[in-house]
Amino acid sequence: MKLPIVAILPAYNEAVRIVPVVKSCLQFVEKVVVVDDGSKDGTAEAAEAAGAVAVRHPKNRGKGVAIQTAFETFAKEDLPWLVLLDSDGQHDPADIPMLYECAQRGSYDLVLGNRMRDTRKMPWIRIATNRFMSWLISRIAGQWMPDTQCGFRLFSRRLLGSLDWRLTTSHFDLESEILFQLACAGHRIGSCPIKTIYRGESSHINPVIDTLRFIRLVGRTLRARR
16 A cells, blocks of 8 residues: 655656656655756656656756755645655665654654664765764754764655744755754654665765855854754
8 A cells, every 4th residue: 555645856867767766656655756956868757757747947956945846846735744765766765664654653743764774885984974964963953863964754744834944055954954943943853774775876965065054054053042
């Protein structure tokens, strides 16, 4: 039985890899939407051929904006849950039921995937970065989240519908800002072990620019909490 979930995949130039991800998602959820962030390789067309609905940005605007589009798209749907996952195959859609079960069991409105229980396939630099970022974000947020850098996330409509989003970021730092805002608002955030999948994909993160954006976000969050 399919779960009452909309899976939304931000995507940029993923025409080759997105088809199996969409087809796998459709085994577990009622609907799949791909946010095509200005791709030039036919990503939207490939996603639609695989059974997804495509929402297109006319030009590339970054993952943060694609996630905001995902939230806006979900607001127009009727299903009670949204799962965000990557379109390049780094997240296994077969783990979606585990996130859903975790949410039901713990009465969570947000569940994060946790890759840190098995890091054998993860590059060492990612391990170090993830552990440090998770420690820092958890400390500021006031609750432990073992893998804050994981983009595999399950949200309830109840949670998203109750929030007055005032997101100030639009790049990779948006995923951290979401956690800061929810935790500071008193929401409990669950975590669920998922598979760790790496095939040598290059990261879209700019180590200098995106680090500076994150530092600015941390500064704003600390000032706001004071």
